Amino acid sequence: xxxxxxxxxxxxxxxxxxxxxxxxxxxxxxxxxxxxxxxxxxxxxxxxxxxxxxxxxxxxxxxxxxxxxxxxxxxxxxxxxxxxxxxxxxxxxxxxxxxxxxxxxxxxxxxxxxxxxxxxxxxxxxxxxxxxxxxxxxxxxxxxxxxxxxxxxxxxxxxxxxxxxxxxxxxxxxxxxxxxxxxxxxxxxxxxx
Ligand code: GDP
Ligand code: MG
Numbered sequence: 001x002x003x004x005x006x007x008x009x010x011x012x013x014x015x016x017x018x019x020x021x022x023x024x025x026x027x028x029x030x031x032x033x034x035x036x037x038x039x040x041x042x043x044x045x046x047x048x049x050x051x052x053x054x055x056x057x058x059x060x061x062x063x064x065x066x067x068x069x070x071x072x073x074x075x076x077x078x079x080x081x082x083x084x085x086x087x088x089x090x091x092x093x094x095x096x097x098x099x100x101x102x103x104x105x106x107x108x109x110x111x112x113x114x115x116x117x118x119x120x121x122x123x124x125x126x127x128x129x130x131x132x133x134x135x136x137x138x139x140x141x142x143x144x145x146x147x148x149x150x151x152x153x154x155x156x157x158x159x160x161x162x163x164x165x166x167x168x169x170x171x172x173x174x175x176x177x178x179x180x181x182x183x184x185x186x187x188x189x190x191x192x193x
Contacts, residue, residue: 012158029111030111039104054085060087078149
C-alpha cells in the first residue's frame with residue numbers, strides 16, 4: 001500500500017475538469033484519503049518546487065532540450081543557453097507562478113503501487129507526448145516549445161508525486177497527519193484478495 005499526492009492545478013480547476021480527472025483515479029481502484037481546495041501561497045509553492053533539488057531542476061531542462069531537438073529549435077535562440085540546469089531554474093520560476101495563479105485541489109490517493117499507478121494514469125509531462133487514455137494525453141496538448149515561448153509552465157492539469165520518497169515529503173508538506181482518513185472501499189476485498 002502506498003499513498004501519493006495529486007494536485008489538480010489551476011488549469012484543471014478553471015477548465016472544470018475536476019470530476020473528469022478524479023473519476024479516473026477512483027475508477028482504477030484508488031482511494032481518496034484526503035482532499036482540500038486552496039490558493040497556494042509563495043511559501044508552499046517554493047517548498048513544493050525546491051530550488052536545490054538538482055535532479056528535478058535539471059530534469060525539466062532536459063525535457064525542454066529533448067522537445068527542442070525534436071522540433072529543430074536552437075535552445076540558445078529560445079532560452080539563451082543549452083545548460084539544462086539554467087533552463088530548469090527559469091522554468092521553476094514559471095512553475096511557482098502557475099501553481100499560485102488560482103485555486104488548486106490537493107488530493108491524497110491510497111492503493112497498491114499508488115505512486116506508479118497514478119503516474120501511468122496521468123501520463124507524460126508534455127501533453128503532446130502523453131499517450132491517449134492518460135489524463136494529460138486526453139485533455140491537453142501543451143509542449144515545452146509552446147510554453148517556453150510565452151514564458152510559462154507547461155499546462156498539464158495535474159501534479160503527481162514522482163516516487164515513493166517524493167510522495168512522503170509532499171504529503172507531509174500539504175497535509176497534517178490528522179487530515180488523512182482511513183476507511184475501506186466496498187470493492188477493496190474483491191480487487192485485492
Ligand atoms: P512532472 O512530474 O511530470 O509534473 O514533471 P516535472 O516534475 O519534471 O516538472 C514539473 C512541472 O514543470 C511540469 O508538470 C510542468 O508543468 C513544468 N515543466 C516541466 N518541463 C517543462 C518544460 O520543458 N517547459 C516548461 N515551460 N514547463 C515545464
Ligand atoms: Mg515531478
